[in-house]
Amino acid sequence: AGHHLLELINEVLDLSKIESGRLELSIQAVCFGDILAECRSLLSPLLHKNAIKLLSDEQACSRMYVRADAVRLKQIMINLLSNAIKYNRPQGNIRITCETTNEGTAVRVNIIDSGIGISSAAQNNLFTPFTRIDEKNHNIEGTGIGLVITRNLVHLMGGVIGVESKVDVGSTFWFTLPLASEGAVTLDKITIREDSATSSALTNTHKQYSILYIEDNPTNLRLVQETLSRWPHIKLLSAHEPNLGLELVKANRPDLIILDRSEERRVGKECRSRWSPYH
8 A cells, every 4th residue: 555655655746856857867868779688677576476588589679779768668668568467367468569751760669468458448548647448347447647747747848649459459659769870979889970171180289288078967968078088188168057157167268168058048148248259
């Protein structure tokens, strides 16, 4: 009962953040295969308990990179896989497939189960808060909020979600997310595209440069640190908020300032008004 209440509270808080526009996402290139492996590990006790087989095309999924928030993508997958397990048959199976769609601009993930299925009438209300799938006929725990949160998270990350189902046959829940562009940078695999002349100029120079990076996202900061570490004559300064950034500008007069778009107007205006070199 305590676990169920905690789950309900967490989901209501998540839903309120989404609906009020206060949910922050950290969008980056994410390997879908890595997310799937984590979800498989987390859900293995539930799969074992219900004797459900989870099948997936590991080779196809491992090659798919999507633009998403890794934590929220994992939440989407856990929500959909948990439902596929709970509403499945004993010794049933779940298949996960990945494919490019929308002329190669998006990735579609299909979660196909061999469960009880969903009637056409129930499908119409599936993404309504506190609506359960055949709740009168099945003694299955749930809050009726998970699918609503899942739909909203998919939409916030630029995707769409849908369902296809037949009663007593099974269901396919699918969603799409934007495909990460070729050469996209991730923390685990950094790909830097550079002009050879620019690279030579940076490598051969004896001048010392300083760069100030104003960024409150630690993932983005680590990425820039990794990138600039290739050039020892470039010193990176960082600030997690604008006021500290302005103080660092005043004290160090960096050669270049990199900042978030949300802070561009404020910091840029302040720099132009105080220090003429930043016109």
